Amino acid sequence: MVAALAYPLAAVTGIGAKATAHAMEQKTDILRTAMPAETSYLYAPDGKTILTMFYEEYRQYTKLSDMSPHIQQAIVAAEDNRFYQHHGVDPKGVARAFVANARSSGVSQGASTLTMQYVRMALRDSAKTPKEVQEATQQTSLRKVREMRMALDIEKELTKEQIMERYLNSAYFGHRAYGIHAAAQIFFSKTPATLTPVEAATLAGLVKSPSAYDPISSDQKEATGRRNYVLDRMAQLGYLSPDAAAAARAEPIRTRVTSPANDCASIDKRYQSWGFACDYVKNWWSAQPAFGENRLERMDKLRRGGYRIVLSLDPKVQAAAEKNVGAKENVGSPFANGIVVAEPGTGRVKAMAVNRNYSLDLSENGPSSNPEASPNVKANYPNTVAPLLGGGSLPGYQAGSTFKMFPMLAALDAGMTLSTAFDSPHRYHSQVYDGWSPSNASGAMTGRQTMWSGFGKSVNTYFVWLEEQVGADRAVHMAEQLGLRWRTDVDREHASPAKAKKWGAFTLGVSDATPLEMANAYAAVAADGRYCEAIPVNSITNRDGTPATYRTASGIEREVAKPRCRQVVSADAARAATDAARCPTGDTPAKGSCGGWSTADSVRGTVGRPVAGKTGTTDSTRSAWFVGYTPELAAASFISDPDNPFNAVGDGQSQIPIQAVANTLKEALKGKPVRQFTPPSDAIVG
Template structure:
């Protein structure tokens, strides 16, 4: 027999008053199919009281935002759920009222569980024979979200979401406990931040952006009512969903407005006016990741993401670290300087279009911190389809930062810096003289028409021929000076200097060559001429190490980072630096590097030899402050570089075809011009700083006379040279000479010349065959020309007295 409705209500209320609400009524209200069979009042109340009351609130997934160094310009967002928490004070009052009216109109009266609502739902569900009303309060709904996000495994997640009486009991128990711990405003704030409102709007901030492109503080009455209506069924009422159209959203908005009138939040007139208002949707796409962020900063963003995933501070694995970024709600202020970035991009865009098969770009690094200030390139960071099956202009390959997939580009003569550093570390000074022929046959394995199976590079210009110092050879980029210098210090030492400065070898061929050079003195002779592939970020970092007086700082994309609780993570945002090159060595290297750019040595060393010229003299004419740098080109102009630096900024610019390394570049001047102008712009707001002058020891060394050893045995010559204070190296290549086979044919530096004490003297041994006479050039005795140059540099030598 069916009881009248008022009698049913009375019976249910009696149960509530008897304390069996949790065990029977709630289950029946929410799940009529369960009914009361098998549930006694005692067992229900026992199971309810046995439930824990303490609810641990887990962190809720939030957007992590990557900003430029100004703290304002957004680079990209990272998220699993598009959510950003806001304070209740930053949510429009009508929005707070609308969600209470839509979901829980007795929110400010109950203590977590609404008995009247449960009774209403019970009666309605029993009458219909199905669940049509669930009677969950805002507090209970909030608890449900907490349990879902706090689930550590599939079982716990199922318990948090399954339609069972047990789940309902847990929600009620926790809701009652939660209301004792948090105020109503705290619960409402948390609910608005955790609830899903459809259209990728997790939380009220994302929802107000997703539907109206505005912050929640600016929501109007009709806008707030529409969003509040989403809470019950985000799919059914979503007006952006074309399948549903706007009718469902308008009907639901009208319901919410009517509820707001009943609760006296708004007048009938205000509600009627709101009902007539159009939806006024202005949806804002909620896209995350670098390829969907600010296109001007895409390659920096891509490098930042790789840096994050490689950093153990953010998790045990790359997957876990990325997951933490997508959920952590970090506010990341990066090192990227918008002014420098835009200036560099402007210079790049001016010189090469995005549709070119060649890539040209600039990376800027701050010496002493490693913070990366700019990453500009004529490519677009993205996954859009390229025309005609090309690999450009859209790509996500790390063309500026490097990887095993994209290891970089041959850096040419910029690598001479590392041979020079290795020499300076062995106390070979900047004034160290070597005669640089037009072509030099080295000890290294290779192939050469004139040198057989030996590596025998030549200079880019005949004007470089002659007696060169380290400074002048660097200023002119004389290959045939740096190959014999490399022989004196070893490839192994030069490679070590490069790595200490910040170069990373990623290409398999370079890794193999590096390994070979550890034990084989004839391996990888082309190293000093830059045949290794390297990224622009590495080169900017390496030259920044020189600029910072030998202090290497790991490349850093951060200025600061704050987690969702407002805690500053200072350790990961601080520079990681160490002294890898002695200060005095770096000072001397920086002084040498002033020669190519048109600046002058601080200790008066000549930056070119007679008849020579600097490779990038335009740099100092543009940048009106102490500046240094080095150009670099590869064989057949397959790549071109310029790396410039001041004490407070280093920049590396390049041009190459990333897909075809043997493609001749459009213009080797582009990196010089673009980097020079970009640096000039970047430096405008930085203080003028000077370099530190090199010591006399590393500039000039302690000069002593090289003993005459021609005709001596190798052992005897070695003994004489060591007694005079020199290190000795014996060339593996023998040459024609008037001396007997196995005797010393000559030394470099020559016997009787002045050289640096502690420096290297190379002995070349005779093969016993008489030399072929050289043809005079322009009617002059070639020997006289060499002697004239030696004597010009060393007038006190005995050979120069006649």
């Protein structure tokens, strides 16, 4: 009997320990610094308002000093009453468990101390493969021996208080509550610091079996019995007086359940429309190498890394955007009217709005207008989580003449001037693009044009000719440098080095693009040719409060949330493009003449300050666009049917994006000083 009782303890320092010593030393090293998975929080731009959370295990690490003494006492009473006497392994507990298990011919008692339990939880949390998870949790004698050995080692490295803190931040209490912060929130809607003895005993009782003693889903009989056992043990250990314990036993369990938000669909209704920006944060995050080698690793980091993420949206700009995209097209329309606003010089996204509800509930959605779709397929209105504004897997929408900016920038950057003139016919027979013969939208566009008038009137034949002079491949490359990506097989084929030179229709916007891309591309022009990658956040901090960083290819450490910018075209070329881009809006360029009329001449009067931009429509007006910018903001708006690109918007709706951008810029900039565009040099004017 003595030998049998002694075997588990001997194994710790004897045969078992020698067999696995090296592996256990490595794991012990991991446990010294191991931190459990922690919830990441997405904040509004004020850095205080929580919009939603991302987690697999709802947990927020809490210091021991921020926990009620009652929960510390209750967990000792429930799980390990000799915690402060033993050194990681309790010989009395091992012997008692051995005898009990021998009598029952099974496993009726364990001998796990709080330290051993922490070791098991920490190994599970740090496991990187299913095999490691199994090794950490499987019911075997070898696992128990390893836990004992590692518990002894951990107690040499950490104080009892440190072990208690880590334990209470790792334990699972049920209802997806990992750690005492989550448990206090979910079961009682309070912080760990304010837990009463009754509440602490209830939570401590859950650790043994969260489902069996659940006070929320059951009739509370088992939960009350378990709680009372813990209260009695607290009294026996001197944590409660007999009278206090008796009074506590007499109280019913009063839960006050909180269901914590998780992911973008859980955003509070006050910020429901911000779900599209939240969704973009996730898509953007999944593409950041700073958070892992692949998408799965990066999303795992988001849900387990304990990050604090502050959204870049500007509430004033967002409110203006939301108001104006719903002004002409309601959420029940098959046509999506969306807008994205970006900040020149930083790339930060200031608004993302579309006439849709961000929701997973598609039950009441309208039928798809695509004749090729199954009758059971629902359209994406009024509810959707589809990335209609960009940043996801959808290719976007043909952007029409907004693409004329790219050959114009390429031409200006190659040394051509704004005064470059061409007698533009109504129909142009291209000798470069294999006899292709594009025409203008109106006979009024026929005649001699410059970049100012050609851009202002959106003269197709002028820009096809201009693209021939500079090379379609250069125009395509310019768009790529300004952030556009080709998401369809057709676009990728045309943009390939072998075929880009012959992609004459590129300047007419036959490629798909997203509002996010177009707003950011035009923002680069507003920023004197300095392109900044689109970024949906103001800051990202690690769980320890330090900024999240990454290393560049040259080894420089940079913050993930800082703007990433590069000069794509010369400042003078960008300023010249802006001068021409003032013509479509009814504004007056600094150097040249717009030729008498423009495609969106109401914009300048609406915005009430210097503004540039470009309209865009596709064949049969299946989609319509307007991209406009001031020195402070760039906005791109579209209207199209995302479910069926052949469902034409029609000419009558082409003003909707123009009005959406103009009114959004007006309201967003109200009360701010009027800034002027910097004029181009005389050399590039010509």
